[in-house]
Amino acid sequence: MPPRPKKFICTFCRNDVKEIDYKNAAVLAQYITYYRSIQSRFHTGVCLKHQRQLSTAVKRARFMGLLPFVRYEK
């Protein structure tokens, strides 16, 4: 295994993302869990500023039917 970098940098910071777009469902889908809840910052490694944007973006995408609320629907 290659040695892990000393400090993990947020993926959005590294790619110079100024604001996370709720319309880009493919990116947001990477940050939700198996049961379709938002993943915590501990697991995603996203910085606080981007995590806040991410959570609002996921909620907006869910409202517009781009992302599911739950995995198993009745």
Add this chain to the structure above:
Amino acid sequence: MKKYEVMAILANDLNEADAAAQAKKSILDRVTELDGKITFEDFWGAKGFAYKIHGEKWGYYFVTQFEIDPNKITELEREWNIDKKLVRFLLTTVTGKLENPVKYSELLENQAASKKEAEIAAVEAKATLTAKRAAVKKETAAPAKTEKTEEKKDSVDRKFDAILDDASLDL
């Protein structure tokens, strides 16, 4: 004047051209009538929902950005809530950071095209692989079996001959 963005889902009982016309009529025209200025518009077309909305599985997506006096927004929202052809809409303010909006309709089209290409390529690769395997099987498996049986026959014959040729045996 303030910048806003609207994403709307149009009912799926319309066809695609009618849905685009409906979006123009109920969103773009109303904004311009209230002295708004449209800066961006993007019609995604038919798209499936992640979950059922009012019992339906898909709808037409439409995204637009415009500048308008904030006092007139409540009137627009009231009208869109009444409109039966608008299944759902999301009104958000646009900050300066998202100055160049992305045309997701083009992105989605490209994704769909690349997915189809990949599927076709996968099917072709599978066909060639199966053909190759079949050819290899024919080449290797068939002659090996016959050789073995022939060898066995030869050895048995030789043994019999040896027994028959043996002078010490009195038959």
